[in-house]
Amino acid sequence: MHDTKLLELFTLDIGTAEQLLELIDTEFQALSDRDLPHLQSILADKLPLMSVLDQHSKQRSQLLASLSLSADRTGLQTLAAQSSQGELLLERGDELNTLLERCQAANLRNGRLIRSSQASAQSMLGILRGNETPSLYDSRGSAARILQQRPLSQA
Secondary structure, three states, X not given: OHHHHHHHHHHHHHHHHHHHHHHHHHHHHHHHHOOHHHHHHHHHHHHHHHHHHHHHHHHHHHHHHHOOOOOOHHHHHHXXXXXXXXXXXXXXXXXXXXXXXXXXXXXXXXXXXXXXXXXXXXXXXXXXXXXXXXXXXXXXXXXXXXXXXXXXXXX
């Protein structure tokens, strides 16, 4: 009974995680293109998927806890040893875990791109406001020293 429910949750979550991974990859492209309307659409699509994954994770943990098993791979292995569908349970659990790790890695990649874009925008704004001078080089190839910083409007 519990093994069948866990298997069902794994199967549903594998499909959900695959959809989430596709959205995260699409998000990367939209971030690269700076396509804000598309990013908003992607975010609206990602939130329900993440909510479902979270709900199912809690249900799986509760199912294992109700059997006095830990909510990790060890608990799943213990249940699998007692189940006729044990091998399939472990396969699906590993498949879901691999997909979730791929989602996390892709999400971290997107986060790095966001931080890089933010730093670039902050630097450009600083230059435009006159708070920051761009790194320039003199005729010898070393960093030029600009004695006076002037806002762009006064340049």
